[in-house]
Amino acid sequence: MRARIRSLQLRLTLELTALFVIASALALGGLIYNASLTADSLADRDLGLRAEDLAAHVVRADGGAPRLDLPPGLMQAYTDANAVFAVRDKDGHLIAASSPEFGSASARWPAGDGDPTYFQLSKFGPLGQDYAGLSVQVDSVAGPVSVAVAQRAGGNELVHAILREFVVDTGWYVPPFAALTLLLAVYRVRRSLRPLRAASDRALGIGPEAISLRLPATDVPAEALPLVTAVNRALDRLEQSFVVQRRFTANAAHELRTPLAIITARLDTLPGNGQLAALREEVARMNRLVEQLLCVARLDSLALDITPAVDLRAIAAEVVGSMAHLALAAGKSIALTGDERPVVIAGNAPAIADALRNLIENALAHTPRDTEVIVEVAADGAVSVSDRGSGVPVEDRPHIFDRFWRGQGSAPGGAGLGLPIVGEIVKAHRASILVEDSAPCGARFTMRFHPCD
Numbered sequence: 001m002r003a004r005i006r007s008l009q010l011r012l013t014l015e016l017t018a019l020f021v022i023a024s025a026l027a028l029g030g031l032i033y034n035a036s037l038t039a040d041s042l043a044d045r046d047l048g049l050r051a052e053d054l055a056a057h058v059v060r061a062d063g064g065a066p067r068l069d070l071p072p073g074l075m076q077a078y079t080d081a082n083a084v085f086a087v088r089d090k091d092g093h094l095i096a097a098s099s100p101e102f103g104s105a106s107a108r109w110p111a112g113d114g115d116p117t118y119f120q121l122s123k124f125g126p127l128g129q130d131y132a133g134l135s136v137q138v139d140s141v142a143g144p145v146s147v148a149v150a151q152r153a154g155g156n157e158l159v160h161a162i163l164r165e166f167v168v169d170t171g172w173y174v175p176p177f178a179a180l181t182l183l184l185a186v187y188r189v190r191r192s193l194r195p196l197r198a199a200s201d202r203a204l205g206i207g208p209e210a211i212s213l214r215l216p217a218t219d220v221p222a223e224a225l226p227l228v229t230a231v232n233r234a235l236d237r238l239e240q241s242f243v244v245q246r247r248f249t250a251n252a253a254h255e256l257r258t259p260l261a262i263i264t265a266r267l268d269t270l271p272g273n274g275q276l277a278a279l280r281e282e283v284a285r286m287n288r289l290v291e292q293l294l295c296v297a298r299l300d301s302l303a304l305d306i307t308p309a310v311d312l313r314a315i316a317a318e319v320v321g322s323m324a325h326l327a328l329a330a331g332k333s334i335a336l337t338g339d340e341r342p343v344v345i346a347g348n349a350p351a352i353a354d355a356l357r358n359l360i361e362n363a364l365a366h367t368p369r370d371t372e373v374i375v376e377v378a379a380d381g382a383v384s385v386s387d388r389g390s391g392v393p394v395e396d397r398p399h400i401f402d403r404f405w406r407g408q409g410s411a412p413g414g415a416g417l418g419l420p421i422v423g424e425i426v427k428a429h430r431a432s433i434l435v436e437d438s439a440p441c442g443a444r445f446t447m448r449f450h451p452c453d
Helices: 008-056 072-079 100-107 157-204 225-269 274-301 312-329 349-366 418-428
Strands: 058-060 066-068 083-088 094-097 117-124 129-138 145-152 309-311 333-338 344-346 372-377 382-386 432-437 443-448
Touching: 008 058, 008 083, 008 129, 008 145, 008 157, 066 094, 083 100, 094 100, 100 117, 100 145, 117 145, 309 312, 312 333, 312 349, 312 372, 349 372, 349 382, 349 418, 349 443, 418 432, 418 443
Parallel strands: 333 372
Antiparallel strands: 058 066, 083 094, 083 145, 117 129, 129 145, 309 344, 372 382, 382 443, 432 443
């Protein structure tokens, strides 16, 4: 099966090239054909003029009989055998001839009329040459006369040579003209397809975080406009679905906060035992899940203001201080190290605190008991969280920031939202996050923010 060219630009260019080559070949062929006809027409025109010239020199003799009075120079031209003629009166009597042979030959032909009659003579005359001529009736001062005039075949070679030279010279202009035309065609095709490339570039930026983007319809070719319009309408419907889903998630999480808070308060008033402790732990996990869902809903629906100048060191100290009791309750510890001076960056303090809190929670969930989670702040705007767990396998690292993705070594009870929240906050800050192994074991997550100008 013939391979189909998938590039519209290449397909249009090839079709335009083929069309131009065919049109150029037809035009050149027509030019050559018309040039040949023109050469033959010029030859016939020359014979007609000769016949009229001969008739113009027919006069009446003193006795009233017609005779041909040619100037010596013109008579010499016919004597050179390049052309022959015979002139007869209306009754068919020979008035004059360039040679007796041609006069005898023309006597057998019907008398010419107003329309020329063409003839060919082969191996004629003492030199055995070929002639092409015409016979026509022309008015003269002696009345209508029939003139037969012929020219040696090839006598119009000069005309053919001139026309051939014209055709050849014209042919030299065709290739550069064709190349220029094709370059202009390629340029116009590329320019015409530029709106489609712009629409493709815009489509690459459409995603869950930029669902409001639409394909540009400005300057789009009329043939592609229905497709662009249909895609934009489909995106409108998808955006509406996303909005409904996000609103449902936010509302559900918000509605769950109150009953969970009531359950937590009542559990705290009951006498403690093993079952209540386990129940409190599950309720705490549900509270954290609800908070994560609310954070996801805020990230999806609101654009973060990342322009304020904030102190990364102060944010880290506040988060580490608020989570120290969780680490102690789990038999683990948490430490803040690094630069003790203010580290000023451009960002959203609550969002950065949420991201750091999720990284610390993730580290506390994976580090063994009696080990330490280290939070380090660097002067260049980077903050890292290191644990002593089993680390993150290299093959899992491209997926850990996907929502609801959970690897084989994930801590039980999680929902797969903590690290995706971190990834969304980092992306919103146009920052970067790096996952690497921690020495001597464990994982190290490093968020690197832009210093404040």
